Structure formats: structure tokens, C-alpha cells
Amino acid sequence: MHTALKGKSPGARSNVWHKMWRSRLLYLILLPGLIHMLLFKLLPLFGLVIAFEDYNVIKGGINSIIDSKWVGFAHFEKFLGDAYFWKLLKNTLLLAFFNLLFVFPIPIIFALLVNEVRFRKVQRFVQTVTFFPYFISSAVAVSILYTFLSPQGGLVNMALQGLGVEPIFFMAEPGWFRPLYIMLNVWQLFGYSSIIYLAAMTNIDPHLYEAAELDGATRFGKMFHITLPSIAGTIVIMFILAIGQIMTVDLDKILMMYNPSIYDTADVIQSYVYRQAFATKGFPNYSYGAAVGLMQSVVAFILVISANRASKKFSDSQIF
Amino acid sequence: MKTRLRGFDYVNMVVLVLVSVICIYPLWNILAVSLSDGIYAAASKVYLIPKGLNVETYKYVLHNPRLGVSQGLWNSFAYTVVGTLVAVILTFLTAYPLSKKRLVGRKTIMLIFVFTFVFEAGIIPNFIVYKSLGLVNSFWVMIIPNAINTFLLIIMRSFLDALPEELEESAYIDGANDLQTMWKIYFPLARPAIATVCVFYSVAIWNQYLVPAIYLQKQSLKPITVVLYNLIVSGSKDGTSLESIKVHGVQLLPQNLQAAAIFLSVAPILIVYPFAQKYFTKGMLIGSVKG
Numbered sequence: 001m002h003t004a005l006k007g008k009s010p011g012a013r014s015n016v017w018h019k020m021w022r023s024r025l026l027y028l029i030l031l032p033g034l035i036h037m038l039l040f041k042l043l044p045l046f047g048l049v050i051a052f053e054d055y056n057v058i059k060g061g062i063n064s065i066i067d068s069k070w071v072g073f074a075h076f077e078k079f080l081g082d083a084y085f086w087k088l089l090k091n092t093l094l095l096a097f098f099n100l101l102f103v104f105p106i107p108i109i110f111a112l113l114v115n116e117v118r119f120r121k122v123q124r125f126v127q128t129v130t131f132f133p134y135f136i137s138s139a140v141a142v143s144i145l146y147t148f149l150s151p152q153g154g155l156v157n158m159a160l161q162g163l164g165v166e167p168i169f170f171m172a173e174p175g176w177f178r179p180l181y182i183m184l185n186v187w188q189l190f191g192y193s194s195i196i197y198l199a200a201m202t203n204i205d206p207h208l209y210e211a212a213e214l215d216g217a218t219r220f221g222k223m224f225h226i227t228l229p230s231i232a233g234t235i236v237i238m239f240i241l242a243i244g245q246i247m248t249v250d251l252d253k254i255l256m257m258y259n260p261s262i263y264d265t266a267d268v269i270q271s272y273v274y275r276q277a278f279a280t281k282g283f284p285n286y287s288y289g290a291a292v293g294l295m296q297s298v299v300a301f302i303l304v305i306s307a308n309r310a311s312k313k314f315s316d317s318q319i320f
Numbered sequence: 321m322k323t324r325l326r327g328f329d330y331v332n333m334v335v336l337v338l339v340s341v342i343c344i345y346p347l348w349n350i351l352a353v354s355l356s357d358g359i360y361a362a363a364s365k366v367y368l369i370p371k372g373l374n375v376e377t378y379k380y381v382l383h384n385p386r387l388g389v390s391q392g393l394w395n396s397f398a399y400t401v402v403g404t405l406v407a408v409i410l411t412f413l414t415a416y417p418l419s420k421k422r423l424v425g426r427k428t429i430m431l432i433f434v435f436t437f438v439f440e441a442g443i444i445p446n447f448i449v450y451k452s453l454g455l456v457n458s459f460w461v462m463i464i465p466n467a468i469n470t471f472l473l474i475i476m477r478s479f480l481d482a483l484p485e486e487l488e489e490s491a492y493i494d495g496a497n498d499l500q501t502m503w504k505i506y507f508p509l510a511r512p513a514i515a516t517v518c519v520f521y522s523v524a525i526w527n528q529y530l531v532p533a534i535y536l537q538k539q540s541l542k543p544i545t546v547v548l549y550n551l552i553v554s555g556s557k558d559g560t561s562l563e564s565i566k567v568h569g570v571q572l573l574p575q576n577l578q579a580a581a582i583f584l585s586v587a588p589i590l591i592v593y594p595f596a597q598k599y600f601t602k603g604m605l606i607g608s609v610k611g
Contacts, residue, residue: 020424025498026417033414033468039453040465041436047445065448110339113332122333129340131597134587136347137527139545143552143582144346147353149488153575154351158364191343199532219328221417225515252529256553271445278534286444293442301439 051075051291075285075291085292092296096246097289098182102310104242107190108235111197111248127198130191135264141184145257146171149180171257174264181253181266193238201227219258240311247296269296347586354579356376357564358564358571361579376570383572387562388539389581392547396526398590399462399543401523404581408518413509415473416502420488430477437470443534450535461535462525462543469524472517475603480506481512512602519592519599526588544585552578 053068079085117123148155149170157167170176217225253268258266269292276289298319353361355374365371382390418426453463483506529545536542561576573577
């Protein structure tokens with residue numbers, strides 16, 4: 001189009017409307033994406049106002065959002081005064097903390113070990129195989145867990161029996177929920193997460209290792225004094241990302257793993273919100289659920305923003 | 321590099337191979353159990369190699385409509401193919417204009433995308449919107465709502481951004497408009513990014529659990545993940561697990577049937593895994609550099 005070409009010359013009219021008119025086809029191309037964002041990303045945000053009203057479930061739909069009675073912060077006050085909310089918060093934070101404690105460092109240690117392997121073929125094999133669980137759905141991962149831990153003929157319980165231990169119904173024991181959830185997370189994620197560290201390691205200048213060798217450095221010496229410091233920047237970025245996502249739980253996994261007998265440790269804010277809306281037998285409490293969910297989103301949002309700030313401060317990199 | 325700690329190398333490799341075995345053994349065991357006669361599976365005698373090798377379990381699982389496995393597999397397949405197609409087209413169409421510096425407001429639009437990525441409304445407001453749009457118990461709930469993933473949009477945009485601007489200019493000189501330039505020049509050049517995004521979307525749709533669990537109550541619409549949950553988890557929760565049957569002299573126990581169902585739901589991923597791994601690695605690296 002000749003009009004588009006004219007835009008490149010400095011003398012052209014720099015009127016914004018004119019500029020937009022010239023790229024009208026681009027806007028047309030963008031339109032479906034914008035509509036999609038409006039409907040599925042922004043409209044639900046508007047829907048959050050139900051957290052401040054008594055949303056009428058029976059009528060349902062978007063219209064009744066406007067009709068519903070405004071109650072202000074009543075729901076927020078209600079759950080802040082509810083002992084169960086503090087239990088949910090405790091469960092969420094504990095799960096987040098243990099998750100970070102294990103899911104974050106294991107890929108780094110794993111990458112360091114893989115990096116030390118001299119045979120390319122072994123390296124590739126290990127990477128290919130350990131990456132695989134990432135592609136498995138939580139549904140499959142949890143299903144496998146159930147069959148392995150089953151008290152009737154599950155491999156783990158059979159092994160325990162061989163050692164003279166009574167069968168344990170792992171999936172119904174509150175004490176087992178956190179270790180199992182975190183183990184499953186580590187199993188699914190460590191191979192995938194290690195890729196970024198391994199990529200960072202391939203960029204390390206080999207001269208550094210040669211120089212260290214001349215100085216008489218050992219294998220471990222090189223690992224600690226060259227490899228680790230060289231990937232420190234990547235570690236910092238990944239850590240900040242992990243902090244930003246600390247409140248995010250794998251809801252699929254929790255919903256599939258839990259049952260009323262382990263709510264004591266397994267019920268987190270998000271699973272509670274889910275139950276408020278979909279699994280309660282009586283009258284679903286949308287407004288209360290939405291208020292609890294909003295509270296969680298706000299905390300998560302603050303964490304992401306602060307993490308991004310921190311990354312700007314401590315390293316040059318920021319996530320957005 | 322010469323090494324002084326020979327012992328370390330061996331220990332290291334043994335550890336890594338063990339770790340690899342832990343990653344793959346559960347699935348291997350599931351495969352072995354699914355191919356075994358129930359008599360051995362019940363006694364937990366199957367570890368590595370199937371005992372009483374047969375494929376009756378698979379025949380039974382696939383031919384029994386009551387279990388819903390074949391229907392679930394078919395549904396997942398349909399969701400994945402249609403969903404990936406729609407998602408890739410929509411993502412490309414959105415990323416393309418946003419990669420053009422002359423587009424007024426592109427920064428603002430991008431910012432809104434990132435904001436909605438970080439600040440999500442949550443399950444309940446989504447439910448109200450989806451319901452009003454008639455997406456409950458609809459095929460399209462698996463296709464439309466998640467057709468733009470901000471992370472993949474950024475990957476696609478970064479890729480298009482990196483292509484030289486001169487391409488566009490020469491196309492304009494030849495008299496092409498924006499649509500033609502996009503379709504004839506940028507679309508073919510974006511093939512690596514499109515393949516990457518394709519793989520990401522298809523794996524995500526195949527593995528989707530929460531959306532179908534909430535929105536698809538009709539048995540005929542349930543994808544394999546939900547079917548699997550019903551066969552294995554809720555069965556063992558309320559005690560109404562699968563029954564055992566004898567087919568062609570082979571004992572089929574719940575263990576076998578569950579194992580076969582699990583393996584069938586992973587099989588398609590195993591087939592695409594070699595490609596998937598390559599593109600996931602690529603996508604992660606693009607995303608990490610330019611996110």
C-alpha cells in the first residue's frame with residue numbers, strides 16, 4: 001500500500017488518527033484477539049464485584065450482578081473472623097513454603113550433576129527421560145499415585161508388607177498429603193526446570209575451567225567456584241519468578257488428591273473457593289467464594305509486583 | 321578436561337541413571353501391569369516384564385462404552401486438534417499486529433494482556449461469564465476461553481519482532497496490503513514459532529482437567545482426563561471400583577483396567593514426545609530471554 005510507505009518518510013503528517021487509519025487492516029487483524037481478551041480476561045475481572053454483593057445464584061448470569069444487593073466488605077470481614085480461613089491460609093502458606101524449599105533447588109543440583117557427565121549420550125538420555133513427567137497430566141500423575149499407593153495390592157504397600165509394616169492408606173492420611181503433593185510436583189517439574197540452568201551452563205567460557213585447573217582446582221572446586229557463580233544470575237531470576245508464583249497451587253492435583261478425611265492439611269484457599277461454588281451440596285455461596293478468591297489474587301499480585309521490583313534492584317533483569 | 325576424581329564420575333552417573341529410572345519406572349510398571357494377566361497383577365508380582373502377556377485388557381477397555389475410555393480418548397483428540405488450530409490462529413493474529421512498531425497503542429494493549437496474566441479473576445467470576453456465554457456443557461468451552469495464552473503470545477510476538485522490517489517494506493512496494501503481507505510473507509517465516517506454540521497448546525489441551533471437570537457434566541463430552549479420574553480416584557473414594565471379569569480365559573482385575581486406561585491416556589503424548597521435547601526447550605529459551 002502506497003499510504004503505508006508514505007508513513008516512513010519524515011515529512012508525513014504525524015496525526016495519530018491518520019496513523020491509525022493507515023494501519024486499519026492491522027487493527028482488523030487484532031480485533032478477534034481484543035474481543036477474546038475483553039470477554040475472557042476483562043469481563044471476569046468486572047465480575048469480581050460480586051465479592052462485594054450478595055450475588056443471586058438463582059437468577060445467575062451477568063445481569064444479576066447489576067441487580068444484586070451491595071454489601072461492601074461484609075464477606076471479607078466474615079472470613080477474616082472465620083477460624084477456618086486462618087487454617088486455609090496456614091495450609092496454603094505451608095504448602096507454598098515446602099514447595100519452594102524442594103521444587104526450587106533440586107533442579108539446580110540436578111543440572112550441576114548432569115553438567116559433570118562426560119558422555120554426551122548419557123547426558124542426553126538423562127535429560128530426555130527426566131523431562132518426560134512434565135508432559136504427563138496431573139490426572140495421570142495422580143492416577144499412578146493412587147494405583148501405587150493403594151492399600152490393596154499397591155506396589156508401595158506390598159513392599160511395606162514385605163518389611164512387616166501394616167498397609168497404610170496414604171491418600172486418606174492428613175499427614176501424608178503434603179509430602180505426596182510435593183514429591184509429585186518435584187517428579188513432574190525437576191527435569192523441565194533444569195533445562196534453563198543447563199542452557200546457562202553451556203554459555204560458560206571453557207577458559208575459566210582451564211585456568212582453574214592450572215591453579216589446581218578439583219572437580220568440586222570448579223563446580224562451586226566457576227559453574228555456580230556463572231549461573232547465579234539465572235538462579236536469581238528463577239527465584240524471583242518462583243516467589244511471584246508462591247501462592248499458585250496446582251489446583252488440579254489438589255482436587256484430585258483430596259477428600260474430606262484430609263481437608264485438615266489439604267484444603268487450601270483455591271480448593272475451598274472451588275468447593276464453595278461447585279461441590280457444596282446445598283446453596284453455593286458465589287459471593288463469599290469470590291471474596292476469598294479475590295483476597296488470594298491480591299496477595300499473589302502484590303508478591304509478583306514486589307518480586308519484580310526486587311529483581312530490578314538486585315539484578316538488571318526484570319520479568320516485565 | 322582431565323579428571324582426577326574418577327570415582328565421582330561413576331557415582332554421578334549411577335545417581336543420574338537412578339533418577340531417570342524413578343522418572344520412567346511408574347509408567348513402565350503401568351504398561352507391564354496393563355499387559356499382564358490379572359492373577360499376577362493382583363498379587364503384585366509384576367514389576368518390569370508383563371506376566372501372562374495378553375492384550376485382552378486393552379480390547380476390553382476400548383470396547384466397553386460403559387467405562388467411557390474410547391469416548392474420552394476421542395473427545396480429547398477432537399478438543400486437541402480443533403483447540404490447537406483455533407488457538408494458534410488466534411494467537412498468531414493477535415501477535416502479528418502487536419509486533420508492528422507503527423501500531424498506535426501496542427504497548428498499552430500488551431500491558432493489559434500481561435496484567436490479566438498476573439491478575440486473574442478466579443474460578444467463580446469465570447464461571448459466571450462462561451455460563452452467560454452458553455459455554456457450560458458445550459464443546460467450545462475446551463476451545464475458546466484459553467485460546468490465547470499470554471506466555472505463548474509473548475513468544476510469538478518476540479519471534480515476529482525479530483524478523484527484519486525490510487520484508488514488510490518490500491512487500492508494500494510490490495503493492496501488498498497488511499493482510500497479504502502477513503499471510504504471504506510473515507506466516508511462512510514464522511513456522512518455527514508456530515510449531516512451538518502448536519506443541520505447547522496441544523499438550524495443554526490434552527492434559528486439561530479443571531475446565532472440563534467444572535463445565536462438562538455430559539458423559540458424551542468428557543475428555544480422557546476426567547474419565548480417568550472417575551475410573552481411578554472417585555472409584556476408590558466411594559468404594560465402587562471397577563469389577564473383575566474373565567475374558568477369553570484371562571482374568572481382568574480393576575488394576576489391569578486402570579493401568580490400561582492410564583497408559584492409553586499417555587500414549588498420544590509418548591508418540592509426539594520427541595517433537596514436543598525439542599519445541600518445549602526452544603520455547604522456554606525464547607521465553608526466558610525476551611519475556
